[in-house]
Amino acid sequence: MRLKMIRDNTSFDFFSRWKVWLGISAAMVVVGMLSFAIQGLNYGIDFRGGTTIRTESTQAVDTGVYRDAMGPLGLGDFLITEVFDPSFAADQNVAMVRIQAQEGQEAVTPETILAVEAALAEVIPDIKFLSTESVGPKVSGELIKTAALAVVLAIGAVLIYIWLRFEWQFALGAVAALVHDVILTIGVFSELQIKFDLAIIAALLTIVGYSLNDTVVVFDRVRENLRKYKKKPLSEVLNVSINETLSRTLMTSVTTLLALIALYVLGGDVIRGFVFAMIWGVIVGTYSSVFVASTILLWLGVKRNWDKQDPNVGNQYANIDA
Template identity: 60%
Template sequence: MAWRLKLVPTKTNIDFFRWQFVTFGASVVAVVASLVLVAVMGLNLGIDFRGGTTIRTESSQPVDVGAYRQALAALNLGDVSITEVKDPTFRADQHVAQVRLGAREGEEAVTPEVIAQVETALKAVDPAISFPAVESVGPKVSQELIWKAFLAVAAGSVGILFYVWMRFEWQFAVGTVAALLHDVIVTVGVFAALQIKFDLAIVAALLTILGYSVNDTVVIFDRLRENLAKYKTMPLREMMNLTANETLSRTIMTATTTFIALLVLFIFGGDVIRGFVFAMLFGVVIGTYSTLYVAKNIVLMLGVDRGDKPKKDTGEFASIEA
């Protein structure tokens, strides 16, 4: 017989509602604390949201991001992001990079003098380098990007709400969206607490977290819907525990494999994508937690219109239609 790794026993009987008020209360506290952190400490906004300048470089020599960063470190420019640009249409000797400089406090844009210093420092690293384009992002554009980022997350949440509502019942939709908002708010709170740079890449990570979390939640709710028809007299709490245990192996396997892939990217991916990957790593953990301890708790509190509640006069469970 082939040997197989089992992260979860074939059959489990974990009571996920044993500490339901503790776990749900902890989630509420985490959301409130995250909102307070964002309000008090604020986010460490990147160039996308704060304004700054992007310098496009081009050279016949391969881009050495480490050497570029080391050359600019002595200038004390603050928020600097360097990324290599790759495109199949580029020539074999065409190597392009983007250097993004954040505007300093009290300044609306990077001054020409600072741009000249950057170009001089990079030319010392690569004499063949040229600067075909310099673009600045002002405060007005940055404010628009912040608003559009908020709208993107809100639109994703509303779309998921309607999808789950149409596929299941409104209680499932409310539980799902509450879990998603929990994931996003707590993740943003962690970025505020650790003062990790928050830019458009992090917004993309938040939207990805929404998709990952709702996928896990829908799988459990789909099994719950099957069990609602299969076990017509089983109390809702017991049925939700049964459903979570039946899908636990899938939940753990999906979260573990995703986490391992992201961990490798976090370690070896470099500084450019580290913030994005960190948000995804935390999102996988918090998304799995919210599926088991937030979404299900809310559905249990709201109840499901299935006619399985005890009758007041007999104390027995009423039957439901298939």
Template identity: 60%
Template structure:
């Protein structure tokens, strides 16, 4: 028996509530911008610069002892957290004055202090990022996201019409803004892996939007006299099964990674889960709603097919 998330022939009137969705999204984007300026992002060492030391203790780590041992070194902001196995500890130290040799000297001090407090501690990984490099990473990360959105604008414009392109880009900006907003709210660490997640979200959201837009373009040729609002509803309903199945299967894998993948990739998987949800939402309530308000070209060269007409007529479009 084939699993069906959506029954055949659904006629959900998405566009009827699109105004509510657009208002809610505008409010959420404004709130995200306010959160970003009010609370900022919890930048990781990739962007702030500093030293990260991954250690494994012989038994379940006593974070209090490690915090006390590293706090006595006078190194400023030192964060100690458990991740993954109870024996695994991540120690983050803010950038110290001096050059790379001074940063490596800090590593030695931390390792000595932790080893003295908890003998037989194993140091498994050390990362040192200078302030100059971290500043360049911030700029390059923002540039990468901007170039990705611009490339989407050009691609959709060439493949469809400018109205489609604008709808897709507005949906992408919406998704990225809400993701940054939620990271400001929950204060999860924002590092290079989150930039990778944002770029992945851009690709996923674009793919979802293009599937809907492709069906809209097909139906514009098939039903030249059908009102645009009915045609958009028809196209979304025809692709709804594919959209939900793709999102659900992706979310199952991501939730498993979030629960069992450990602290190192938790921020990445959280961003991806959030991005899949808002990306699926924006394909319908942002991209399609923008298309409805901008209108589209209707002078297609193919002929009308029987059954074309306004709401309430027989929609005989292609099925997914």
């Protein structure tokens, strides 16, 4: 028996309360921006600076043992990751210990590094400390600028792609949805003060791609139906298109969420922030593809016949009150 989340031939009206959906989105965007302006983000080691200690031992790396040893030192934020390399011997276990710089300090002090090494040596007698490297606030500041530039360039590339693929109204609708998703994701990290590091930037770029994929699927069907139903008002064409792609949209989102929830529960602390960002991004990305991008398209209006060049086309078909 085939699983169906949505019955065939649905006829939900997504635009009867379009002002409500835009109002909810606008309110969440404002809250996210205010939270970012007032509280800021809880930057991790990547953006705040810190020290990385590379260790090696014959004992298998157990991050729990490392954390228990370093916990009483009051180091603030620290991260332990195991390093894998095919060239390593069977008894060569390498780990990277990353310690956040303390408030008001350029880097972790030598005394703190010695205390960390002593604490680890007590629980892992044969441990060796291969190298110690520090990242200052200047490098971290450059990382923040580069990360922000990466997100802006990704959204700009999407604007150009959708403009060439469809029409400028589609492009603005898609970009509005992407900006909505990025702001809400940054806002929830600011509001909950979850650690924000380079992994979250990777999640933001992934969310942009996921949301864009959903939006393009809907817009592709909208363009087909605009040619098919030349007499229908734009709001009805959008409703038909979203209903026709609704099953695909929800099935994709739910199956993605199942995998992400499993990773969030079982994946450990190292990837939990990234997975949380992805879960939130999938939810708001699905929402924005249906309610934000399409509503912006309805508001702007679109050309109904791509076979004829008409300089007067515009929003005369966007009967929002329909």
